[in-house]
Amino acid sequence: MCLAVPVRIVSVEGTNAEVEIGGLKRKISIWLTPEAKVGDYVLLHTGYAINVIDEVEAQKTLELLQEMISTDEVH
Amino acid sequence: MRFIDEYRNVDLGQKLVSRIHRVCTQPIKLMEFCGGHTTAILKYGIRQLLPQTVEMLSGPGCPVCVTTNADLDKAIALAHLPNVIITTFGDMMKVPGSYSSLQQAKADGADIRIVYSVRDALDITQNNPKKSVIFIGIGFETTAPTLAASILEAEQKEIKNFYVLSLLKLCPPAIKLLLMIALVGLSEVKLDGIVCPGHVSAIIGSYPWEFIPRQYNIACVISGFEPLDILLSLVMLIDQIELEKPKVEIAYRRGVKPEGNRQAQELMARVFEPTTATWRGIGKVPLGGLKLKKEYERFNAESTFSITPPLPREPKACLCGDILRGAKRPPECKLFGESCTPENPIGPCMVSSEGACAAYFHYGVSYG
Numbered sequence: 408m409c410l411a412v413p414v415r416i417v418s419v420e421g422t423n424a425e426v427e428i429g430g431l432k433r434k435i436s437i438w439l440t441p442e443a444k445v446g447d448y449v450l451l452h453t454g455y456a457i458n459v460i461d462e463v464e465a466q467k468t469l470e471l472l473q474e475m476i477s478t479d480e481v482h
Numbered sequence: 483m484r485f486i487d488e489y490r491n492v493d494l495g496q497k498l499v500s501r502i503h504r505v506c507t508q509p510i511k512l513m514e515f516c517g518g519h520t521t522a523i524l525k526y527g528i529r530q531l532l533p534q535t536v537e538m539l540s541g542p543g544c545p546v547c548v549t550t551n552a553d554l555d556k557a558i559a560l561a562h563l564p565n566v567i568i569t570t571f572g573d574m575m576k577v578p579g580s581y582s583s584l585q586q587a588k589a590d591g592a593d594i595r596i597v598y599s600v601r602d603a604l605d606i607t608q609n610n611p612k613k614s615v616i617f618i619g620i621g622f623e624t625t626a627p628t629l630a631a632s633i634l635e636a637e638q639k640e641i642k643n644f645y646v647l648s649l650l651k652l653c654p655p656a657i658k659l660l661l662m663i664a665l666v667g668l669s670e671v672k673l674d675g676i677v678c679p680g681h682v683s684a685i686i687g688s689y690p691w692e693f694i695p696r697q698y699n700i701a702c703v704i705s706g707f708e709p710l711d712i713l714l715s716l717v718m719l720i721d722q723i724e725l726e727k728p729k730v731e732i733a734y735r736r737g738v739k740p741e742g743n744r745q746a747q748e749l750m751a752r753v754f755e756p757t758t759a760t761w762r763g764i765g766k767v768p769l770g771g772l773k774l775k776k777e778y779e780r781f782n783a784e785s786t787f788s789i790t791p792p793l794p795r796e797p798k799a800c801l802c803g804d805i806l807r808g809a810k811r812p813p814e815c816k817l818f819g820e821s822c823t824p825e826n827p828i829g830p831c832m833v834s835s836e837g838a839c840a841a842y843f844h845y846g847v848s849y850g
Binding site: 408409412415429436438439441448450452454458460469471472476 | 483484485486488494497498501516517518543544545546571573598599600601602620621622624625627628631679680681682684685710714717733735736737738739743745746749834836
């Protein structure tokens with residue numbers, strides 16, 4: 408029910424946007440994420456973007472994972 | 483796919499699992515609140531990879547599963563009204579109410595249409611101006627803002643024939659009640675940590691969970707849904723538990739900000755207000771649901787249409803209620819996999835794609 412998937416915004420028109428999901432295009436609402444712009448990835452839940460994915464934080468999480476493992480390998 | 487594939491790296495996953503085995507020194511009990519997490523944990527075999535001392539319990543975080551028979555019966559009664567079109571998420575169709583299901587009502591001639599989004603329900607409404615279109619509004623905080631947006635859109639477009647049966651629920655009050663019950667010794671479930679729901683938190687942020695470590699001394703980590711997200715969350719939870727420093731941490735930072743989504747919160751608060759709601763398995767949860775505010779009462783299906791649903795009854799021997807509280811596991815139910823299967827479900831936890839019973843049925847290799 409609370410499923411949400413990352414999709415990339417291709418174009419924006421008012422509170423609607425066109426997104427790409429695995430090569431397919433679909434119209435969604437960005438009413439809940441007015442800051443969303445073309446090129447952003449958003450979390451799509453039942454036809455609405457519920458958040459813009461924070462790419463910097465995404466990268467930091469991957470770095471944290473690497474760091475965790477490398478400190479682990481020292482032990 | 484971006485933001486998915488990089489969180490499924492097997493090598494990294496194995497190393498995280500080794501870390502968990504090394505760091506975890508004591509038996510611990512964790513609950514994943516969200517049914518999406520239960521499904522992911524079983525689907526990716528995460529439970530089998532964990533030390534025997536780490537117990538994972540599934541929680542009540544499945545909107546379909548926690549909808550009571552009384553509420554399901556209302557939806558079914560609405561479906562039988564003349565001149566009405568019911569629109570609903572697909573998961574609701576096969577859920578058995580007290581005597582019937584939406585699927586059965588459809589077979590009996592009711593006009594029920596499965597939609598992917600409440601926006602599709604609005605389209606159906608506009609295409610059928612002579613019918614009353616009712617959306618069965620199930621969901622948590624993730625879905626509530628989308629319903630709020632659809633009601634505001636209907637208002638803007640002066641759509642007069644759109645109604646909502648609000649069965650929306652709020653998660654933190656339900657967890658609070660579960661923890662209170664455990665604290666006073668009325669439940670056998672004593673938790674050390676909670677995997678908090680990622681997409682509910684995308685809307686509400688991390689602050690509404692702060693009471694959990696503060697009042698109950700229980701560790702909390704908000705998790706994403708890919709295997710590495712979950713393993714990272716488990717590492718963070720175990721670290722908190724080992725250090726005896728419970729707090730709320732966000733492992734799913736690409737999707738969740740501490741303050742959540744303010745715009746979504748604002749839309750939700752404009753249209754809905756908290757109310758007491760009955761959750762299957764938990765009971766009456768103060769402020770555990772959402773009802774339409776007075777200004778939007780004309781969209782309320784329940785007060786607009788006159789229905790007389792039957793007195794609700796529960797299926798005998800079904801353990802969905804206990805399973806939703808984490809007090810029992812699906813294989814402990816004698817109906818599980820025998821008379822209750824995804825094809826012929828007796829309880830809702832076997833129907834929903836994120837119900838614990840369905841997840842165990844599909845992925846719980848050993849049922850251990």
